[in-house]
Amino acid sequence: MTVQPLSFQIDNMSCASCVGRVERSLRAVPGVTEARVNLAAERAEVQGGQAGELVQALERAGYPPRRETVRLRVEGMSCASCSGRVERALAAVPGVLAARVNLAAETAEVERFAGSAAMTDLVAAAQAAGYAARDAESRPAEAEAEDRKAMEPRACAAAHGSRRR
Structure with missing residues (x-):
């Protein structure tokens, strides 16, 4: 099985020397087989x-x-x-640094490298563990439909004018 490269953004780089230090720091991590850094894109x-x-x-080297x-x-x-189970599934997604699940609130907070671990990957991981998941910022279709239905009488009255006499 081929492991996909992990791509993420890095702060504090300003020159080619910085790039060299970041690459050496990353290559020194056990298990790293390759590390490439792009100064212009601020990405590794x-x-x-x-x-x-x-x-x-990276933090020890001064490039968080x-x-x-x-x-x-x-x-x-x-x-x-x-x-x-959900925490472990989320934590296993490449690019995830930490996952915390709140059972009572039915939420999960995932800390990730910026620019990695796409929301679709996180949702898929939770679903593979057996749980329905979605971006907490998105609204379910049912709630949006209810909101539209609640607005219909007001929109209709505004469009046709008040029929009071």
Whole structure:
């Protein structure tokens, strides 16, 4: 099985010397077979290695990777074992640095390298573990339909004018 390269953004690089330091730091991480850095794009592409170890190496070198946190809605969890299963599935997605699941709120917060671990990959990981998931920022189709239905009487009255006499 071929492991896909991990691509992410890096801060604080300003010259070719910085690129060399970042590449050497990444290549020193156990399991890394290849590391390429593009100064203009402020991106690194790494083959192999664990996300947490990559972060530590970059921070020690003074070039922290950009991170971001995204939220998912996760349905169907009923116990701590369920939330643990979802956390492990999300944490296994390349580019994920940490995953925290809140069983009561039916949400998951995923910290990832900026520009990696696409939302579709996160949703697919939760679904593969047996749970329905979606971007917490998106609204389910049912809620949007309910909102449109609630607005219909107001829109109709506005379009036809008030019929009061």
